[in-house]
Amino acid sequence: MSALPNSIQARDVRYLLHPVTNARRHEETGPIVIESGDGIYVTDSDGRQYIEAMAGLWSVGVGFGEKRLADAAHRQMLKLPFYHSFSSKSNEPAILLAEKLVEISHERLQRVFFTNSGSEANDTVVKMIWYLNNARGKPQKKTFLSRLGAYHGITIASGSLTGLPTNHRDFDLPAIPVKHLTCPHYWRQGREGESEADFVDRLAQELEDVIAEAGADTIAAFIGEPLMGAGGVMPPPEGYWVRVQEICRRHDILIVADEVINGFGRLGTMFASDYYGIDPDVMVVSKQITSSYQPLAAILFSDEIYQGIADNTAKIGTFGHGFTASAHPVACAVGLENLAIIEENGLVANAKASGEVLQRELARFRSHPLVGEVRGVGLIAAVELVADKATKARFDPVGKAGAPLFGFGHEHGVIVRAIGDQIAFCPPMIIRPDEVVEMVARFERALTDTAAHLAA
Template sequence: MSISNSIVEKDLASHIHPFTNLARHQEIGPFIIGRGDGVRVIDDQGRSYIEAMSGLWSVGLGFSEKRLVEAATRQLETLPYYHSFSHKAHAPGVELAAKLAELAPGNLNHVHFTNSGSEANDTVVKMVWYLNNALGRPAKKKFLARQQGYHGSTIASASLTGLPASHRDFDLPAIPVRHLTCPHFYRFGLPGETEIEFSSRLAREIEDVILAEGPETIAAFIGEPLIAAGGVIPAPEGYWPRVQDICRRYDILLVVDEIITAFGRLGAMFGSEYYGIQPDIMVLSKQLTSSYQPLAAIVVSEPINEILVEHSGRLGSFVHGFTTTGHPVATAVGLENVRIIEERGLVGHARDMGVLLQEGLRQFGSHPLVGNVRGAGFVGGVELVADKATKKTFDDRGALGAYVFRRAHDHGLIIRAIYDTIAFCPPLIASEDDLAAIFTAFERTLHDATEWAKANGMK
């Protein structure tokens, strides 16, 4: 039996995959990736794919960055593990916290680590509740989030997520959260409405919800600068300034989930800079280590930190954290990763490549299947529709997207299908030639998809 056959068998016999149709998986088996090389990954049969999704929107430096391997190895050889409970510390954790505090905008200057983005957002919920208890506002606990927003899979973060599939049969939401209209202009803008008018309408909705619930009950608003996993939805013009004003007016904390948008993805160091947002709390992960190690970071403002310090002093401790919070190997890799992004000017590079990505994707706008091309910076989405004029979605929603996802593999391309929206989020290091290869493979895939849609009577 070959090694990969034995892996297939073991996988089917013993492995429960995340975000996978487990029944279908038993029929089709795993797609095994064996190694990485720059912007490409190579499967167990030796076939090479251009990774136009950076794995899960995260491998900014590509799949073979030696300096990250060396940083991990150095740290493993020096101090493979230590924790940061009870006043303990280690250099990489402290150095990375200081670096993020220096980079983060405005008065965001204190950092708490977790292992994943989901844990980070769960931690944010606990922190915000703790803060409001410290301030003697025990009723101010609800979160505002958006439909189609994605914030993770753990209990509180999946509750914040505005995707029905994340809730269904998991007994969620399990925390007090109100999901507001998704700021998706193409889908929810009214006929004749401008983007600014759409943003004003959504702002009125936010304010109405706050007033109906009572501002004294709303603790925080959480949002991704650009909604990514929910369909690549850039914020409409004027949206974020209005959200920010409303949050300030009603003393509601603004939590910006930058798990995908930070470290150059939108052509600025942070998505908040791109959209002119000044968050109270910012959540980072993914490109923080290029996913070479699991790590997330919550960056809080000076006033929030002061309350945490004072209240934990009163209670005796800040009783929250994990065995591997701020793990030395993960933070050493994060530090090296951020240094590389700065040294190589990858934020500016992503900005330049982003222009080409958006231009290249817009070329597909005239294709009969393409209803909308959107994006910002170095992330883009192409929405496939049954009828361009009416924007009608396919009756069998997601079937064509699933075909495109599979067929792209045959053309050496890895993309993501969010129902029928095809997402592109190439590694930050991708070159003009890499983008050309992505467009060529996508063009071929779209050609095949047209035939498939006809043959299968898609409407």
């Protein structure tokens, strides 16, 4: 950090509290201030350029510096910079974006509600389903099923759905009725001698047992990321989602697909629900809906759910929920243009093609002494570092390898994400195969430095 008392880094330390950050350590190191971005690259205030291997925060699908999105925002700001969607008000970009989302998503998803973030969206899903079940005369049907290792946001409700200890500790979460099931990560959670099919059977039986114990009439919904992201990029085992859906349908439990990270092409299909054969009752999208150029999220849900909610608004007089910026016209205009870029530039197909290169290049590290597992689908992947390859033993403390690798990555011009000792990759969907090779080469240099650091 610059020693100048009035440097931008010093002013950051003086005024800002950062998310997912050790505040006392940040006071000592200060921030890396990102000043600009272009394509897959970002540049800091000292002029250093990095490949942004995380697309910012799993989100900048069309890359940085996309003029079409800036122009779309500018046009809408001049025309109508803001209007609310309360009390039967609307705006054209929100209407057109809702129509587009229904067009490209699953046939049963016919209705849309806009929020500003995935956290707000999942919080809203909880309230919507509670509201619906009260209207259905089933006030006891309130419990949500989630999974350990899941990430669904950080509000009180969505943070409760999240299955990560650091998002619960000292926040008094979970604070809503939620039951967390086993994380569907076969490599880490499978038992000795247990096949992948046996693992799926065990998780299916666990789901059946939890429903039987709680009573199906108390369980409202099962929420899950099709491919778990922020918990460490964990693709589910084959057949997992088929079993989950069959059990939930049989017990009148709604399926909520959290596609906040997965959606709009990341796995090489428009939605990860397409990839895994999920037919959700509710789907939540954010991040790549605008490539995070504007805050926006959307809840897509079935007409059956809508009709139940709508009937209750007629009965009690209103749907008493919403945000000042719900269906914000500038955000929706950017979202429309962003989806047009994804379609016109073939970014879903590019994610599939460049994703094959990413998975192939990372697979080379499976024999590395620090690497326990390499996993992923399309343009999302993780390399898990372990203290002992034979036993899969984790580092003690967690992060002993991941934290230095994160730092060495910056030295070699690549920004990855260290989730403990799991190194995540989620580059912009515009990335070319040759750029993937260069990104992984920079990671390899950081991995070499990490091995030397641990051996010292």
